[in-house]
Amino acid sequence: MEKKIRVLVAKVGLDGHDRGAKVVARFLRDAGFEVIYTGLHRTPQEVAMAAVEEDVDVIGISLHSGAHMTLVPKVLNYIREYGGNPDELVVLVGGIVPEDEFDELKTKGVDGIFIPGTPISEIVDFINQKVKEKRNKA
Amino acid sequence: MENEDVRKKREEWDRKCLKPFLEKSGERQEKFENLSWIEIDRIYDPSDIEHINFIDDIGYPGDYPFTRGVYPTMYRGRFWTMRQFSGFGAAEDTNQRWKLLLKEGQTGLSTAFDFPTLMGLDSDDPLSDGEVGKVGVAIDTLKDFEILFDGIPLDRVSTSFTINPPAGIILAMYTAIGDAQGVPRDQLRGTIQNDMLKEFHAQNTLVLPPEPSVKIITDIFEWGVENVPKFNLISISGYHIREAGSTAVQELAFTIADGMAYVEAAIERGIDIDKLSPQLSFFFNSHNDFFEEIAKFRAARRMWAKIMRDEYGAKNPRSWWLKFHTQTAGCSLTAQQPLNNVVRTTIQAMAAVLGGTQSLHTNSFDEAWALPSEEAVRVALRTQQIIAYESGIPSTIDPLGGSYYVEWLTDKVERLAWDYIERIRKMGEGSMLRGVLAGIENGFFVKEITNAAARFQREVEENKRIIVGVNKFTIEEKLKIPILKVDPEVQRKQIERLRRIKAERDNVAVKEALDWLRSAAENNENVMPPILEAVKAYASVGEIMGVLKEVYGTYKKPIII
Numbered sequence: 001m002e003k004k005i006r007v008l009v010a011k012v013g014l015d016g017h018d019r020g021a022k023v024v025a026r027f028l029r030d031a032g033f034e035v036i037y038t039g040l041h042r043t044p045q046e047v048a049m050a051a052v053e054e055d056v057d058v059i060g061i062s063l064h065s066g067a068h069m070t071l072v073p074k075v076l077n078y079i080r081e082y083g084g085n086p087d088e089l090v091v092l093v094g095g096i097v098p099e100d101e102f103d104e105l106k107t108k109g110v111d112g113i114f115i116p117g118t119p120i121s122e123i124v125d126f127i128n129q130k131v132k133e134k135r136n137k138a
Numbered sequence: 139m140e141n142e143d144v145r146k147k148r149e150e151w152d153r154k155c156l157k158p159f160l161e162k163s164g165e166r167q168e169k170f171e172n173l174s175w176i177e178i179d180r181i182y183d184p185s186d187i188e189h190i191n192f193i194d195d196i197g198y199p200g201d202y203p204f205t206r207g208v209y210p211t212m213y214r215g216r217f218w219t220m221r222q223f224s225g226f227g228a229a230e231d232t233n234q235r236w237k238l239l240l241k242e243g244q245t246g247l248s249t250a251f252d253f254p255t256l257m258g259l260d261s262d263d264p265l266s267d268g269e270v271g272k273v274g275v276a277i278d279t280l281k282d283f284e285i286l287f288d289g290i291p292l293d294r295v296s297t298s299f300t301i302n303p304p305a306g307i308i309l310a311m312y313t314a315i316g317d318a319q320g321v322p323r324d325q326l327r328g329t330i331q332n333d334m335l336k337e338f339h340a341q342n343t344l345v346l347p348p349e350p351s352v353k354i355i356t357d358i359f360e361w362g363v364e365n366v367p368k369f370n371l372i373s374i375s376g377y378h379i380r381e382a383g384s385t386a387v388q389e390l391a392f393t394i395a396d397g398m399a400y401v402e403a404a405i406e407r408g409i410d411i412d413k414l415s416p417q418l419s420f421f422f423n424s425h426n427d428f429f430e431e432i433a434k435f436r437a438a439r440r441m442w443a444k445i446m447r448d449e450y451g452a453k454n455p456r457s458w459w460l461k462f463h464t465q466t467a468g469c470s471l472t473a474q475q476p477l478n479n480v481v482r483t484t485i486q487a488m489a490a491v492l493g494g495t496q497s498l499h500t501n502s503f504d505e506a507w508a509l510p511s512e513e514a515v516r517v518a519l520r521t522q523q524i525i526a527y528e529s530g531i532p533s534t535i536d537p538l539g540g541s542y543y544v545e546w547l548t549d550k551v552e553r554l555a556w557d558y559i560e561r562i563r564k565m566g567e568g569s570m571l572r573g574v575l576a577g578i579e580n581g582f583f584v585k586e587i588t589n590a591a592a593r594f595q596r597e598v599e600e601n602k603r604i605i606v607g608v609n610k611f612t613i614e615e616k617l618k619i620p621i622l623k624v625d626p627e628v629q630r631k632q633i634e635r636l637r638r639i640k641a642e643r644d645n646v647a648v649k650e651a652l653d654w655l656r657s658a659a660e661n662n663e664n665v666m667p668p669i670l671e672a673v674k675a676y677a678s679v680g681e682i683m684g685v686l687k688e689v690y691g692t693y694k695k696p697i698i699i
Binding site: 013014015016017018019022023025026027029035037039040041043065066067069070071074096098099100115116117119120121 | 253254256257259265266267268269272273337341342343344381382383469471472473474506507508509588591592595598599605607608609616617621624694695697699
């Protein structure tokens with residue numbers, strides 16, 4: 001049997017809006033993934049360390065603070081620093097992200113961006129497909 | 139009309155009129171539920187409200203139990219305060235936006251702070267990187283406040299501050315600006331949110347543990363009733379509870395429960411509640427379910443009046459008032475087809491006005507994407523102005539009072555909220571203060587809210603709840619609305635300013651004030667006098683919060699999914 005997909009749902013930075021992260025975490029768990037939720041107010045270092053230690057396939061970072069351009073690349077850099085490879089991970093960002101910043105985030109290593117109103121089934125399908133692609137490449 | 143006659147007529151209508159019609163063509167759904175999953179009947183008539191007494195339960199505005207409003211003339215006297223929450227970048231940027239809003243006819247100011255300020259951190263803290271000036275204005279020292287209020291006379295505006303762990307610091311800064319402008323302290327008007335309990339339930343701006351948080355809030359009450367008697371010392375907030383996914387009933391119940399907890403803390407301290415009550419205010423959400431929101435506002439006033447008069451024995455009728463600010467529901471806004479949000483906001487704003495709000499913030503249509511642009515803010519403010527000047531709604535008081543449905547629903551929402559309050563009281567063995575603290579400790583509030591959020595999302599996923607433009611009537615679209623960008627230089631400039639202030643200020647005076655604060659905190663004295671002293675010496679928000687963290691410790695929220 002194929003290894004269960006492991007997902008880290010992370011809140012990074014000072015933003016306390018956790019409704020989205022928690023609802024997504026619960027639904028991903030119900031969809032059969034192994035889900036680890038970091039809890040609130042994690043530093044980029046803490047999130048990166050959790051991603052490496054938990055050996056996850058997917059990292060979903062939730063932000064409603066407008067700080068995504070600073071904090072998301074920081075998380076990915078620390079993952080590299082701690083011996084992980086962010087290119088092998090499926091990196092997702094969810095929350096308030098202006099559309100004109102999607103491309104820049106993607107060039108920085110983000111695979112998918114999910115704004116408010118995204119059906120969670122869409123996130124599930126995206127994860128299944130992307131993890132398969134990345135596992136095949138590895 | 140006798141109820142017996144009504145029942146007879148109803149029975150006849152059911153049999154002769156309704157039943158044959160239903161047999162021919164059924165209804166859209168088997169069951170109709172509102173946003174709180176309260177089942178809604180096909181029609182309401184006098185028999186549904188026969189247990190409600192006009193004089194005791196509804197009555198007249200400005201009179202107990204205030205179901206219809208706290209003022210006898212309501213909006214015939216003056217409109218609600220149109221108060222748009224705003225702030226971004228450095229103090230200069232926000233000062234400019236405020237002046238624009240005042241020019242556009244806004245009648246009160248409302249401050250959004252950035253995350254570092256909200257969490258009591260300075261702009262140069264490593265944790266602040268990337269967050270300075272992003273979701274609100276960055277405030278490090280009194281210097282920033284001086285710039286923020288440049289050209290804004292404090293005796294002529296009232297200013298609201300959405301701030302919680304550092305609320306005392308911000309109140310001290312406002313007082314210091316007033317002192318510098320020569321405005322007597324008893325003329326300062328405004329509001330600090332200062333409601334930590336709901337932070338633990340929902341909003342998560344968490345620094346100190348629950349008990350010291352309540353202690354400091356009580357300090358602010360004690361200091362505030364003597365020093366700034368026209369300032370609202372707390373805004374007991376349901377807004378964030380609702381945004382985190384609660385139902386309207388939970389929002390109402392938990393907010394009232396928190397309010398009771400604060401009043402009990404004040405009584406324990408020996409504060410005269412008749413003196414404190416006029417300085418308490420509330421803050422609610424207004425969501426899409428139009429009638430439920432109106433019912434919620436009406437029920438809130440009635441409950442608070444009963445609580446203050448009968449439970450806590452407040453003597454002055456003024457102490458029985460529940461006055462509140464409303465913000466339309468941010469969580470109801472969609473990123474998809476953003477202009478539709480203007481309509482949602484209009485419905486929600488109308489509910490707030492029909493529910494008798496004292497002030498109102500209408501969200502901008504672009505807020506599922508970013509902070510609002512100037513154009514979007516203008517439309518949001520115009521929405522209020524159209525309701526005020528064109529709709530005719532404000533011409534009569536509580537126009538929905540007496541509606542069978544609205545009265546039934548007001549009563550229903552109130553009963554369900556009381557059930558929650560009794561559960562919380564039980565957790566506290568009779569004390570609401572202990573009950574709320576216990577509910578924070580055992581995860582009661584978080585579980586209730588999270589379960590409601592998940593249930594709602596499940597129904598959206600299954601298309602049982604329709605969100606227009608999201609799971610029905612969708613289109614392929616490219617975003618065309620302009621998005622506000624915060625100057626990326628803000629962080630660097632803010633850090634530079636903070637360094638300069640720290641170099642130029644009298645550092646001996648800062649140290650003395652901070653030492654005084656430490657000793658006050660350690661000896662269980664009121665922390666407000668030393669905080670004011672520290673603020674005036676240009677101690678930073680991070681330095682002042684730092685002392686409180688040293689003494690009281692910090693709080694990490696348990697993880698509950």
